[in-house]
Amino acid sequence: MQHTAAALEITESRALASRSWARAVGDLRAGWLQRGLWGHLGWQDIKQGYRRSVIGPFWITISLGIQALGMGILYAALFGQELHDFLPYLAVGLIIWQFMAGCVNEGAEVFIRNEGLIKHLPAPLSVHVFRLVWRQLLFFGHNVLVWLALILFFPRPLGWGILLALPALGVIVLNGAWVVIVIGVIATRYRDVPPVAASIVTLMFFMTPIVWDYEQLKNKAGSVGERARLAELNPFLHFVEILRRPMIGESFEPRHWVVTLAITVVGWAAALLVLRNYRARVSYWV
Amino acid sequence: MVSIDVRGACVNFPIFDAKTRSLKKALLGTMGRAGGKIGIDAKVPVIEALRNITLSLRHGDRVGLIGHNGAGKSTLLRLLSGIYEPTTGISRIVGKVAPVFDLGVGMDPEISGYENIIIRGLFLGMTRKQMETRTEEIAEFSELGDYLSMPLRTYSTGMRVRLALGVVTSIDPEILLLDEGIGAVDAAFLEKARDRLTALVERSGILVFASHSDEFLIELCTSALWLDHGEIREEGDLLQVLSRYKGKDRVTGVLP
Numbered sequence: 001m002q003h004t005a006a007a008l009e010i011t012e013s014r015a016l017a018s019r020s021w022a023r024a025v026g027d028l029r030a031g032w033l034q035r036g037l038w039g040h041l042g043w044q045d046i047k048q049g050y051r052r053s054v055i056g057p058f059w060i061t062i063s064l065g066i067q068a069l070g071m072g073i074l075y076a077a078l079f080g081q082e083l084h085d086f087l088p089y090l091a092v093g094l095i096i097w098q099f100m101a102g103c104v105n106e107g108a109e110v111f112i113r114n115e116g117l118i119k120h121l122p123a124p125l126s127v128h129v130f131r132l133v134w135r136q137l138l139f140f141g142h143n144v145l146v147w148l149a150l151i152l153f154f155p156r157p158l159g160w161g162i163l164l165a166l167p168a169l170g171v172i173v174l175n176g177a178w179v180v181i182v183i184g185v186i187a188t189r190y191r192d193v194p195p196v197a198a199s200i201v202t203l204m205f206f207m208t209p210i211v212w213d214y215e216q217l218k219n220k221a222g223s224v225g226e227r228a229r230l231a232e233l234n235p236f237l238h239f240v241e242i243l244r245r246p247m248i249g250e251s252f253e254p255r256h257w258v259v260t261l262a263i264t265v266v267g268w269a270a271a272l273l274v275l276r277n278y279r280a281r282v283s284y285w286v
Numbered sequence: 287m288v289s290i291d292v293r294g295a296c297v298n299f300p301i302f303d304a305k306t307r308s309l310k311k312a313l314l315g316t317m318g319r320a321g322g323k324i325g326i327d328a329k330v331p332v333i334e335a336l337r338n339i340t341l342s343l344r345h346g347d348r349v350g351l352i353g354h355n356g357a358g359k360s361t362l363l364r365l366l367s368g369i370y371e372p373t374t375g376i377s378r379i380v381g382k383v384a385p386v387f388d389l390g391v392g393m394d395p396e397i398s399g400y401e402n403i404i405i406r407g408l409f410l411g412m413t414r415k416q417m418e419t420r421t422e423e424i425a426e427f428s429e430l431g432d433y434l435s436m437p438l439r440t441y442s443t444g445m446r447v448r449l450a451l452g453v454v455t456s457i458d459p460e461i462l463l464l465d466e467g468i469g470a471v472d473a474a475f476l477e478k479a480r481d482r483l484t485a486l487v488e489r490s491g492i493l494v495f496a497s498h499s500d501e502f503l504i505e506l507c508t509s510a511l512w513l514d515h516g517e518i519r520e521e522g523d524l525l526q527v528l529s530r531y532k533g534k535d536r537v538t539g540v541l542p
Contacts, residue, residue: 018371018372036408036413036414037408037409040404040405040408040414041405044394044397044405048394048396048397051396116388116391117391117392117409118369119364119369120369120385120387120388120391120392121369121385121391121392121409121410122367122368122369122383122385123409280371283364283369283370283371284299284300284370284373285300
């Protein structure tokens with residue numbers, strides 16, 4: 001009877017004032033307890049996009065595979081790199097990027113798109129957030145098959161380091177959730193945010209070492225190496241690195257973890273603050 | 287155990303895209319019969335949809351909401367469901383709320399009737415298992431038969447309403463909030479729906495029902511709340527409030 005428990009949770013917390021930490025946390029907890037609902041809806045979203053197609057959601061896998069292959073062959077030639085090294089590097093980068101970009105871009109519209117549901121059904125806001133992050137995680141799951149295929153095709157020693165991929169994915173998912181909350185609430189109030197977010201994400205794609213190999217450029221002498229080092233200021237780089245390194249068998253690099261974990265803490269503090277102050281306003285703003 | 291307590295609650299909607307001075311002035315002082323008051327003192331114009339609402343409902347209460355279009359009936363229902371938290375004042379709702387405002391919301395045209403039954407139920411706070419045990423009964427009531435395995439987009443409007451009504455009336459709510467708009471069904475089916483609706487109301491702890499249909503109100507409610515320009519004008523026995531509402535309506539109707 002987890003739903004009754006969820007309902008009680010909501011109703012208990014309704015007794016408190018609208019703006020309180022308890023209600024912000026209560027929203028997240030109540031949303032988590034409704035995972036039957038958002039779990040189902042997230043799957044539905046995926047299936048929806050590929051209804052009546054023969055291959056179905058595996059088009060996600062195929063289109064990423066084609067993108068990685070096409071870009072891989074081109075850029076490997078441009079940068080003079082070996083395909084069997086560059087292709088997995090690029091593919092994994094793209095897979096991680098798609099997750100992060102999806103969280104930012106769709107996060108900006110998470111409440112706006114769900115206006116009907118928000119205005120008609122009393123559900124915790126976090127239900128919509130979890131649904132989105134879960135959907136992105138499902139996309140990720142489909143895309144990861146490309147990585148699997150590449151690892152089989154271009155075998156490389158992965159070792160025990162691969163186990164780090166799981167906590168890394170966990171950190172990325174946690175960050176996806178706070179980003180969706182923060183940007184979702186702000187964008188609901190200020191409708192210029194979604195297009196701004198979309199253009200920043202496009203820009204960041206080129207600023208983040210996904211199609212270019214940052215380690216390689218960094219070791220170059222002169223101004224190129226200097227500039228490549230500037231990329232370290234880009235937070236996206238660290239998120240890509242914590243997951244990409246174990247997935248392509250590169251060594252553990254503590255500084256990426258320090259940065260991402262620090263961002264996780266700060267980001268969630270911001271998300272809780274936003275939820276505390278503006279959670280009750282979202283249904284007025286949509 | 288179920289209860290609704292609202293004290294001094296106001297619901298003000300900010301209107302972000304109507305901020306020109308001239309518009310504000312134009313709105314000032316012209317208070318029509320429909321709609322809430324439009325406040326102008328804030329930077330962003332606000333619509334005061336509900337003002338100073340105080341009410342207290344307990345188990346067994348069957349309240350009919352009456353008032354003109356835009357008097358705040360639907361907004362009050364949303365306040366009572368917890369969708370809107372009051373801008374000022376307090377609302378305290380204890381119990382599992384089932385809001386039935388729009389039969390179509392949470393329905394997906396691309397998936398089958400069966401799947402829609404489950405999803406709609408989940409939205410109304412039921413579990414998947416609970417809904418699975420009810421699909422049989424809903425199928426029988428809605429008379430949709432084999433159509434339930436077809437995608438919802440192949441349904442006619444009437445068939446959709448049947449399905450939605452079937453789902454909505456199959457749940458066990460503690461607080462049932464009904465907004466009107468239960469139409470588009472043939473007469474014979476409506477009779478059948480009424481029985482289920484009555485049974486649903488009997489199962490629920492508290493009912494708040496917004497409607498313009500006296501007949502429906504009398505059938506389901508015992509007391510009434512008359513909303514006027516976002517304020518409670520009168521509350522009490524259904525027939526008394528209803529007759530005074532009608533009386534006032536007639537007077538203002540004749541004298542424009």
